[in-house]
Amino acid sequence: MSAQPRALPSEARIDYVLQLADSNLILGQQLGALVGHAPALEEDLGIANTALDLIGQARHLYSYAAEVEGRGRTEDDFAFLRAERDYRNLALVEQPNGDFGQTIVRQVLFDAWQLELYERLQHSSDRRLAAIAAKGLKETRYHFRYSGSWLVRLGDGTAESHARVQAALERLWPFTRELFDEDDADRELAVAGLTPALPAVERAWSDRVSALLAEATLARPANTPFRWFGRRGVHTEHLGYILAEMQHLPRTYPGARW
């Protein structure tokens, strides 16, 4: 990332900012559905907290994408008026909440990735993105402490809780491949100094996750061949429902202000 910045088409920059924004929004949206239904009151509060931070970060990112694009779109246009194939979120975050174990596993895998990403992205050649990452990093550290401490308690709790989170881990692990799969567009961003190189993020993520799994007495699943690529608009069946629900009002009342 300290490489000499070089001209990058603004589409590539927007696309990357939307990847981050969309993942934050979709995960925040999913967590929002749990508020009031968590296993304990403290967890309602904790989940609401993470949801608020993630959606807050998404708002900053959408505003930045709108500025770069310069066509007068707003954060809400990005969130509510794009179709599934235009969404750039990781397939991981659109996976269902499931039981609390699955919610926590999804969160840990995501938080650990976001933590390692933001650590590096705060030095991006893109000053705005660097600032958003630096601010987000403080929140993400907190999210990871929350999800990580739950993973340990569930993994090393009862036989039932161990079995549940291990099963969730097996189910969600295949979606982690996408986090680090580098294509030409990713390499271009890294060369321009906008983003960290993915292999470095992957190593740090992998070490962090392995250490946590060991503490939680959970077995790390093997990598599997199929790769979803939500970041390129290839989504699982779940995203369509999430968007249908989320976008319902702005789609039903076009042009209305709320």
Added chain:
Amino acid sequence: MYSQGLDNPPPERMVPAAAVAGGPGERFQLRVDAEEKIEPKDWMPDGYRQTLIRQISQHAHSEIVGMLPEGNWITRAPSLLRKCILIAKVQDEGGHGAYLYSAAETLGVSREELVDQLLSGKAKYSSIFNYPTPTWADVGAIGWLVDGAAIMNQIPLCRCSYGPYARAMVRVCREESFHQRQGYEIMLKLSQGTAAQREMAQAALNRWWWPSLMMFGPSDNDSKHSTQSMRWKIKRFSNDELRQKFVDFTIPQADYLGLKVPDPELRWDAGADCYRFGPIDWTEFDEVLKGHGPCNRERLDARRKAHAEGAWVREAALAYAAKSRPATAGRAA
């Protein structure tokens, strides 16, 4: 408080109002009369303790059940800003529940016992949350009217004679007034919006108006137990006084929105300097209280489901805490 309409203590809990001269009961009443705060370790009459446990726990349950009707719109909030405000609001209500349970615990009950009473249907919560939120405007109407009525009820509770409850209320009231403004702001946007949005706002006002007035509880003529609560300075104003204040405060706000409250008898009484409103349908109030409101079953089912599905999580947390305690801390015990 959300629970004013429910404060019917079981008769055996009521103590004779006149205490023995020079006894602890008289000293207690003198302290209350002198506006001293009663603290958890102080002597207090059993009836006072039981009244507070019942009222504070009903209030806590109301905060928790109250997360549901608005939580219903978190995933469908129409803008990202509204979504954030709504999540924060529902989170605040959960926080209110948490401090109120803590305040109740200072009186010698545990949160588990209280939650069990809610889930078994033994404990009440405010009936207002047994009404549905079919549209986005209901979120606005709840903030404006339900949080608004809660503030009317709760501001006097900031001076309640029981210290922990009074202090919890100071914090709660500050947040409720944000909620009230945010709810009103939703209604304002809708009333300035398209015809469909205005219609949505009016329909929500029609749904929430009368239930909001019922939140203040039975009319003073039918509210048997207010006198003792007033003597103990748990309660400072009667149900009807608070209801009247709420109406006088809210009607001009409805006028500003260009919305009409669904009461053909409503009129300004210049002589008395207040609004006069039509009769409240107490049959509906009683029916909802007895469990026959539109959403009683859904609300309780949602709480029971979350509790049951969370059982393995709570067990795991306890098991982990027991394992990670140092061996000397009495693992054998």
